[in-house]
Amino acid sequence: MIIEEKKLYDFLDDANQHELHFSRGRQNCLLIKSAFDVETDFLYLLEGYYENDPHKAGDSAAYAGVYSHVRREYFDIPYALRDRADENKSIEEVLTEFSRAVSARIAAMVHDAPVPVTEEAEEIRDEREYYQKYALPREARECFFGDAKRLHYQANYYVSDPSTAEIAAILNHFEDAVNASAKDFIRKKARAINERLWETGLLREEVARMEATPGExxxxxxxxxxxxxxxxxxxxxxxxxxxxxxxxxxxxxxxxxxxxxxxxxxxxxxxxxxxxxxxxxxxxxxxxxxxxxxxxxxxxxxxxxxxxxxx
Structure with a gap:
């Protein structure tokens, strides 16, 4: 860290401190803290070159990361505050971890069994004939040759364009957010999930037939x-x-x-x-x-x- 770690985290943890002055080479810097909620602060950075005051009319503060008070962890730390690339964990990395965790949780909740269909479930197109004629032979080959994961239901979830409130919830209450997103996905995608389970049943039968039939x-x-x-x-x-x-x-x-x-x-x-x-x-x-x-x-x-x- 460019700033002493204790000094930085004392500032981040103190609700009464909103600005932190520090120097980087010949630059004068000002780290500004803005509370999104009681658990989450957004950070912004002003810089003054060649010992100038960082305050300057017309200048804009640059985004400088997010701090979670719950996890006591600083994300998207800007280069101005660090001297090694491995000192930073980005929001994007957290969202990728979150998406993988939600996908795994959905698969565990479904557990290869049909899910209830409610009024929230989105409609789907009837593509059974196409699947049986074209997609099934291709998928069966891929499973037979080694992609056995397809023989069980696999969710493909990715959090897309999350709101600031959603990001804060993911950072501060990761497991609760995973469960909530998995349940929401199952409610909305119930018809698609059950259709995929039907396809998976055919897939298992076709792969079993290929396994039992010697040949090319x-x-x-x-x-x-x-x-x-x-x-x-x-x-x-x-x-x-x-x-x-x-x-x-x-x-x-x-x-x-x-x-x-x-x-x-x-x-x-x-x-x-x-x-x-x-x-x-x-x-x-x-x-x-x-x-x-x-x-x-x-x-x-x-x-x-x-x-x-x-x-």
Whole structure:
């Protein structure tokens, strides 16, 4: 801190002090305290350069943060008061923490069970046919390949453009504000929540069907898992089509593809593209079921197992 910490917090805690003079280099500064309510003060800063008085006709005081008497914590501390970036916690960071906490609280309150629908609940559009035809297959693939969080209700809450009173409530009474916002969200979004629970039920059924059905998806997932967390640019693929086989080099990131597409030859090096044409003919497409082994140097990352049957 530019100002001695005890001096600053003595000023912030004293309801009878409204101005604090201090110097920063050759600047004369004046920190002004304005009470929003009994628990919250807003701070403003006047600065006078080259030892001038900070009071100057026509000048405006700059916003200099918020102080919570309940938490005894100063947020959005301006650079004029600190000498290290890690000395500051911003209001924006608190709002992000708050949004995450509310999202988690909503999910816990819903707990994958339908919620009551009241007159406060917002109307929603009927998009069940679209979900079943288009969104469900995509979501099922994403869940099957690792995004299992979607198999349970997940709230997506973010506090947007909060009023000053709402910010003060969040700073001073975080848990109470989390509970109040979660309950308010559930009341207003009850229909949307119940619709998502219906979608989640279909999603679980589809993922269970994919898990129980051996095929291309299983091979694709096993390949994706074999390179997960590995720091490498390219790997070697031993591929087999019928009685013919060869080894090609491909970018490791190309093997993370979750859709039904083949592994693009443009993610292979030039000799590998030539080798594919020479061995299997033009327009050859390489799919997960064609991959027999994946290696990186001498390390074997993946080997096709007999139980992974072809599509």
């Amino acid at each position: 998806y299983h091979a694709r997932r096993a390949i994706m898992r074999s390179i997960a967390g590995q720091n490498m640019k390219t790997v070697n693929l031993e591929i087999q089509k019928g009685d013919e086989s060869t080894i090609i080099k491909i970018e490791a990131s190309a093997l993370r593809c979750m859709d039904d597409s083949y592994y693009s030859p443009w993610r292979m090096d030039a000799p590998s593209r030539y080798k594919l044409v020479e061995r299997f003919g033009r327009n050859t497409e390489v799919y997960p079921d064609d991959v027999v082994k994946i290696t990186y140097g001498r390390k074997v990352l993946y080997e096709r197992k007999a139980e992974v049957s072809k599509s």
